[in-house]
Amino acid sequence: MFSQLIISGIAIGATYALMALAMVIIYKTSEVLNFAQGDMAMLSAFVAYFILEDQGLGFAAAFPLALLFAFCLGAVLEFGFLRRAKEPTVLGLIIITLGLQMILYGLASWRWGSDQKNFPFPVSDFEVHEILPGAVISDLNLVTLGWALLLMLLLFAFFRYTKLGVAMKATQQNHVVARIMGIRVNRILMLTWGISSMVGASAAFLIASTDTLDPNLMWNPQLKGFSAAVLGGMTSLPGAVAGGFILGVIENLFGGYVSVEFKSVVAFAVIVLILCVRPSGLFARHYVRKV
């Protein structure tokens, strides 16, 4: 029982980790919390569903196309809405993302309705392996886990070793000086939104395949992803992933041993507790500005 709860916790945590990664990427460059993150991903999942079911194309075409859609969606939202804000404050931008969330939610409900759909996926959730005595993990869980870790590594390397990645970090710290370096800040922000939207979309595909697809798909994962990101310190990619796993495991253990009804609540209790002890999150390496 215990080992099974841990394993399922890690599996569900991987999807939280992906959402947390998506949020952290945008936060890292613009200090904006993107509340539209979940519904951008949800819409991309619907597009994948549309390509798969209505157009009848295979997975090999549908997922890359839907990811491409996700990238464009992110870039367009940044270009069309956030950039239009004149002399924006971070708070104002956050409110804009809230507005975007509602628009996207409405769009999906209008186009596809709110009934639950079966989202086809090449890997099954019912093919299981017994990795520990009495504890099983499904193929889908393994794919989710592997994908989350792979993305984390890729993104980590991108931010550490590529010029573009470092430029993204520089942009977050100081837009004006980044411009003086010749960094085209607007382009960087657009790119960030695109990449982040793709990461979120991949999470949505995985979540939709364990669950069913409807416009409320990403409501819970987004909240959990956000919490995981806060737990990890909001700017740290490994932190976001670790936060996702920690959250998933704790939540599952609580659900298994204490109460399923309060499963979601405990996650937030844990966050409050950790933030009391380490206000900047578990993994943040935030430099304190000298005055």
Place this chain on the structure above:
Amino acid sequence: MLEVRNIETLYGLVMALRGVSLKLSENKITAILGANGAGKSTLIKTVMGLIEDQPDKGAIWLDDKRIDGKDTEDIVRLGLAYVPEGREVFEELTVLENLLMGAYTRGGSHGKADLKMVYGLFPRLAERQRQLAGTLSGGEQQMLAIGRALMMRPRIMFLDEPSLGLSPLLVREIFHTIRLVNRELGTTILLVEQNANMALSVCHHGYVMENGRFVLAGTPQELMSDEDVREFYLGVRSEVSVKGFQRYKRKKRWR
């Protein structure tokens, strides 16, 4: 070379520059002296395109191209580098990453050689290249800011108050490096300073700015021998009365 023709810059309704003209001479150091709020930094920011929709009037020419109204990102690519006031290094990037950001606009293989050149000028940065820039001392951060600008291999470098908040010894070191950069790399430098003594000791040509316009210009020797500059900027009192107090308050001639 860079030529500023009669520009006016507004902050909202406040006019910060009231018709400023300036011509930089190639491979020389030009200094602008002036008190707080005279408009020195505003002039540089206007040239760099950092103040939106400004200059309101006038024109800025680089060689035979007009550059006012262009985006900062494009102006930088023309070979103008700006070391902002208060250093403004990327605190959460390492020293090395900061320097690489300086070379952001330059593709290819120049990076290594330029890095060597900067480390040659500032050996201390080489020792600390893996350290976060925010953990450096003020003097080191200033060196980093200058080094980062030099990574662009700029034609013209703007230095805004490089002596701000540094000890006299460090100030001397920084100014020594500025002279070195100018001589060895042939970089044209525009220096904005409150520390008139230091600025006049390195520059080839100087301007004095007050209330958004230039009130005086000349070689450093001319400026240093000017009585108003001596009293108001260099702090040399020209005449002390026998009783030990000043009999009258000097008025600036240019008002």
